[in-house]
Amino acid sequence: MTYCVGMLVDRGLVLMSDTRTNSGVDNISVFRKMFTWQVPGERIITLLTAGNLASTQSVVSLLEERTKAPEERDNTLLTSPTMFQVASEIGSLLREIIATRQEANGIRGRDRFTASIIVAGQIRGMEPRLFLIYPEGNFIEAGRDTPFFQIGETKYGRPIIIRGYDPTMSLEDAAKLLMVSFDSTLKANLSVGLPLDLMVIERDTFEAGHERRIAHDDSYFQAISSSWGDALKEAFHSLPDYSFYQGD
Template identity: 65%
Template sequence: MTYCVGLRLDRGLVFMSDTRTNAGVDNISKYRKMFTWNAPGDRTIVIMTAGNLATTQAVVSVLQERTKAPEDRSPSILEVPSMFQAARLVGNTLREVIEDSAPGTEPEAESKFRATIILGGQIAGAEPRLFLIYPEGNFVEASAETPFFQIGETKYGRPILIRAYEPDMSFEAAVKLMMVSFDSTIKANLSVGLPLDLLLYETDQLDITSQRRIEDDDPYFNLISDNWGEALKFAFGSLPDYKL
């Protein structure tokens, strides 16, 4: 299992993903689930992956390979003219990898190779955009009504996002919101865990300047985790008791 969130703000885009994968309680590993393609001044593209690990790694490998010799392996994610076309490229690649992994099998067998992807970023001359890409290769785009996407283990971290998100919030507040969402998920599901990868993208920056890994001993994350737990206890205690 995994947990990834892509958030659209007035200021730009925020991405966060965990790094835990598991194939049973005795087989837990760490794999990066956030990947970037960056051409300063032209484009910054980020994807986060959830689902079958072999499928997601194959998709990323295909996309990376096409950037190394785009004249021979077109289309390249570094050459598509728009984020919409980038979403189509990633969606088609995901669908093709799944079909190649389970040729001629029943849908139930094919489902073992399924994966979902969050894609976001900006290409020069257009606004930043954020997409959720499904295993079938189709996708939806974030909007004012749906300003964030989650993939993986989504249910535990969703309530705080719904209640606290504001489109004009600062990056600092957005990171705090993301950390509370991830802390809630980590506390409720052992298949999601640190380290976390964080990337902040500011509109029209067209470069990656704010990206970091949050380790288990990160003082700010641990402060948020401890204080959020105490704040919940205080809020619960301040509610009126039920009258018998």
């Protein structure tokens, strides 16, 4: 399983992903799920991936291959004039890869090769943008009403983000909010695991202003986890007492 989040705030984009993949309790591995391409001063594009690992790695490998010889290949990431066109091309690529694998495997492949992708980034002269691409290749864009996207194991960390999100929050607070969301997910689901990858893209910088891998021994993440647990217990005990007897 996977947990990835892309969040859009006024000051830019904050992205986070776990690195755990598993095919049963005795086959757990670590694979990176966050991938970035950039042209300094002109654009930065980051992908977060969830679902069938072979499908998502095929998408990333093909995109990476196209950047190696832009004069010879359709260099979607580095030459598309808008983030919308970037998302559209990645969606088409994902759909083709999944369809090819499903066709090769017949009925057995219908649900095995699905995947989804979060695409985030900014191109000079345009706003930072955030998209969620579905296995069918279609996609939606984040905005004021839906300012963040999750893929993978979403249910445990979603309430945290909904209650804590504010479009005017600092990038530092946005990163902290995602850490709390991930900590809640890690506590509830063993299929999501450390290390975690964090990236912050500040508006109009066209680069990863902050990039960090959060390992098991990360002191700040441990403090967040411990403090959040204590704060929840304190908040619970501060609630009005419930009585089994009417009128008490």
